[in-house]
Amino acid sequence: MSEKFSLSIEDLHVSYQLSGSAGKNKIARAVDGVSLQLHPGETLALVGESGSGKTSIANAVMRLLEPTSGKILLDGVDLVPLQGSELRAMRRNFQMIFQDPFESLDPRQRVIETVMEPLEIHGIGENQEQRRDLALAALAQAGLRPAADIGDRFTHQLSGGQRQRVAIASAIILKPSLIIADEPVSMLDVSLRAGILRVMADLRDQLGVSYLFITHDLSLAWMFADRIAVIYLGRIVEEASAVDLIENPMHPYTKALVSVIPVPEAIEGASRTILSGEIPSPSSIPSGCRFHPRCPLFRELGEPEKCLNEDPLLQISAKSESHLVACFFSDPSKGDTQ
Amino acid sequence: MSRKDATLTTHGFKYFLRKLWRDPMGRWGLLILLITSFVAVICPIFFPFDPSKVGVDASSILTGPSQTHWLGSDELGRDVLRQFFSGARISLFVGIMATIISTIVGSGIGVFAGYYMGRLDGFLMRITDFFLVVPALPLMIALGAIFGQNITVIIMVIGFLSWPRTARIVRSQTLSLRQRQFVPRAKSLGSTNLRIIRTHITPHVMPLIVANTILVVAGCILSEATLSFIGLGDPDRISWGTMLHFSFVSGAIGRGAWWYFLPPGFGILFIVLGFTLVGHSFEKITNPRHRGES
Ligand SMILES: Nc1ncnc2c1ncn2[C@@H]1O[C@H](COP(=O)(O)OP(=O)(O)OP(=O)(O)O)[C@@H](O)[C@H]1O
Ligand code: SF4
Ligand SMILES: [Mg+2]
Numbered sequence: 304m305s306e307k308f309s310l311s312i313e314d315l316h317v318s319y320q321l322s323g324s325a326g327k328n329k330i331a332r333a334v335d336g337v338s339l340q341l342h343p344g345e346t347l348a349l350v351g352e353s354g355s356g357k358t359s360i361a362n363a364v365m366r367l368l369e370p371t372s373g374k375i376l377l378d379g380v381d382l383v384p385l386q387g388s389e390l391r392a393m394r395r396n397f398q399m400i401f402q403d404p405f406e407s408l409d410p411r412q413r414v415i416e417t418v419m420e421p422l423e424i425h426g427i428g429e430n431q432e433q434r435r436d437l438a439l440a441a442l443a444q445a446g447l448r449p450a451a452d453i454g455d456r457f458t459h460q461l462s463g464g465q466r467q468r469v470a471i472a473s474a475i476i477l478k479p480s481l482i483i484a485d486e487p488v489s490m491l492d493v494s495l496r497a498g499i500l501r502v503m504a505d506l507r508d509q510l511g512v513s514y515l516f517i518t519h520d521l522s523l524a525w526m527f528a529d530r531i532a533v534i535y536l537g538r539i540v541e542e543a544s545a546v547d548l549i550e551n552p553m554h555p556y557t558k559a560l561v562s563v564i565p566v567p568e569a570i571e572g573a574s575r576t577i578l579s580g581e582i583p584s585p586s587s588i589p590s591g592c593r594f595h596p597r598c599p600l601f602r603e604l605g606e607p608e609k610c611l612n613e614d615p616l617l618q619i620s621a622k623s624e625s626h627l628v629a630c631f632f633s634d635p636s637k638g639d640t641q
Numbered sequence: 642m643s644r645k646d647a648t649l650t651t652h653g654f655k656y657f658l659r660k661l662w663r664d665p666m667g668r669w670g671l672l673i674l675l676i677t678s679f680v681a682v683i684c685p686i687f688f689p690f691d692p693s694k695v696g697v698d699a700s701s702i703l704t705g706p707s708q709t710h711w712l713g714s715d716e717l718g719r720d721v722l723r724q725f726f727s728g729a730r731i732s733l734f735v736g737i738m739a740t741i742i743s744t745i746v747g748s749g750i751g752v753f754a755g756y757y758m759g760r761l762d763g764f765l766m767r768i769t770d771f772f773l774v775v776p777a778l779p780l781m782i783a784l785g786a787i788f789g790q791n792i793t794v795i796i797m798v799i800g801f802l803s804w805p806r807t808a809r810i811v812r813s814q815t816l817s818l819r820q821r822q823f824v825p826r827a828k829s830l831g832s833t834n835l836r837i838i839r840t841h842i843t844p845h846v847m848p849l850i851v852a853n854t855i856l857v858v859a860g861c862i863l864s865e866a867t868l869s870f871i872g873l874g875d876p877d878r879i880s881w882g883t884m885l886h887f888s889f890v891s892g893a894i895g896r897g898a899w900w901y902f903l904p905p906g907f908g909i910l911f912i913v914l915g916f917t918l919v920g921h922s923f924e925k926i927t928n929p930r931h932r933g934e935s
Pocket of ligand 3: 358359485
């Protein structure tokens with residue numbers, strides 16, 4: 304490997320065995336061949352609607368579920384074959400902030416215990432005293448002040464925003480190289496979101512951590528991330544720098560998402576494309592291009608055979624080497640004029 | 642810290658005593674337990690019972706309450722009141738010892754089955770179902786024949802036959818706790834399964850285990866009384882159940898020697914009632930459905 308990545312996901316597949324009520328045992332291919340790379344200190348946003356496979360990717364990277372196939376390289380080490388104590392020792396290098404702060408923190412623990420737990424697990428710090436100090440520092444870094452005061456409370460006594468800060472504190476305390484944040488603000492009150500994101504951005508600058516930032520909100524990704532990958536039904540359909548993706552979306556799916564961003568400077572004056580239909584189930588992925596049943600371009604072009612029979616790969620676009628798109632007909636000249 | 646967030650880990654023993662006392666059911670139960678433990682623990686110290694101190698002649702047998710024997714005498718002319726005191730001690734002792742076995746085995750199996758699920762769960766639950774249907778009586782008779790009728794065998798038999806209910810309750814709560822997101826979070830931090838069980842599962846099932854344990858004591862005392870009444874008790878350690886047994890076989894009941902069979906009979910009723918009331922009251926206090934989960 305010529306380039307050094309913080310995280311490199313290679314051809315990841317995650318499938319779930321569905322115990323069908325109809326008697327048939329179906330397989331849901333929730334993640335269907337995803338490759339992603341993150342440079343050290345970079346933030347990559349993974350954007351997609353509900354059911355597109357975002358959490359499945361996060362859980363696979365966190366080794367909370369067994370991927371069907373694929374490689375997950377963290378600082379060059381493949382996590383997939385690791386087991387037991389080897390894996391547990393590795394875990395200090397990659398941490399996760401979960402979506403729901405009301406569920407992810409143990410309500411019977413004190414805040415300070417929650418933040419000290421990672422240190423205890425990995426035997427960091429010489430004694431409780433030292434661990435306590437580290438935990439208090441992490442709480443302060445996450446913006447919880449006075450840290451000692453909040454540390455003594457039980458997690459269930461905190462508000463959602465405070466809890467998510469506790470989760471952030473406990474994620475950074477091990478100084479990981481990668482943090483996966485799975486919709487870290489989607490469960491929070493809108494007024495609290497900016498604060499949480501600011502803390503996360505500050506930590507990125509201070510600690511040089513890379514983020515895999517998962518969200519269904521493209522405008523949030525645009526604000527927070529360096530690069531954006533758009534996922535649809537278990538596949539990345541477009542990937543580019545945040546600015547490039549918002550300003551020059553190429554894939555019809557991305558275009559539709561961009562067109563409904565509120566106050567979109569990039570495409571001001573453009574009409575909104577509301578996608579018809581729902582995202583199909585990963586247990587019955589459409590043939591050819593999986594987006595074709597909902598694709599406006601497909602209809603516009605008179606339903607070309609190619610979209611029905613061939614699966615478009617994520618490829619470097621004609622326009623830029625760092626702009627990848629998975630569509631046969633994504634000529635940028637057609638872009639903003641629809 | 643707000644008062645309403647009652648949990649076993651966040652509040653001490655005193656807190657729960659206060660809560661129990663405020664609940665009428667819990668208060669009556671506590672009062673009963675206080676009296677019975679006084680009878681079982683303190684009284685035998687001042688009025689010890691000597692089983693070999695039998696009456697001198699036939700006239701001292703099954704006599705009614707008198708100046709010398711406040712609760713009369715038994716079929717061997719021994720003091721019934723002293724026997725009642727020491728019987729309380731034996732009944733309580735057997736009940737508590739059997740409960741300790743039952744709780745350790747039941748909670749352990751319940752937590753492991755619920756946490757690991759899958760094949761281990763299936764295996765452990767099959768064992769649980771097996772123990773659920775093992776009949777106590779034949780087992781007791783068989784073990785009694787092998788090891789002799791002694792108190793250890795009784796404790797073991799009752800203890801090892803009463804854990805399945807605990808295991809099932811604990812397992813079902815563990816199963817639901819396991820779905821909570823703080824379990825994968827702990828795993829993602831690098832926790833071992835045993836650590837997760839210790840720090841994230843046990844504190845949550847503890848109130849349930851405690852409430853259940855108190856109820857199990859009642860059941861175990863009753864089991865002991867039943868086994869002893871039908872003559873499977875330890876003849877050297879006379880419990881309330883054993884007293885009932887001897888009062889029955891000696892014909893005291895037929896002769897209307899109420900002072901011999903009424904005290905242990907009411908004693909059993911009383912103590913079982915006490916544990917049951919406290920157990921249910923505790924359950925009410927700690928059950929999330931009654932106070933909003935924390
Ligand atoms: N344990 C599971 N068993 C079966 N199917 C699952 C399971 N987990 C997820 N799925 C399915 O896999 C697909 C992807 O789910 P996933 O949770 O990864 O999506 P997501 O992008 O995170 O969605 P959301 O925005 O709703 O969180 C969905 O269709 C979902 O129904
Ligand atoms: S390949 Fe065809 S169906 Fe797929 S996005 Fe492009 S135009 Fe639409
Ligand atoms: Mg999700």
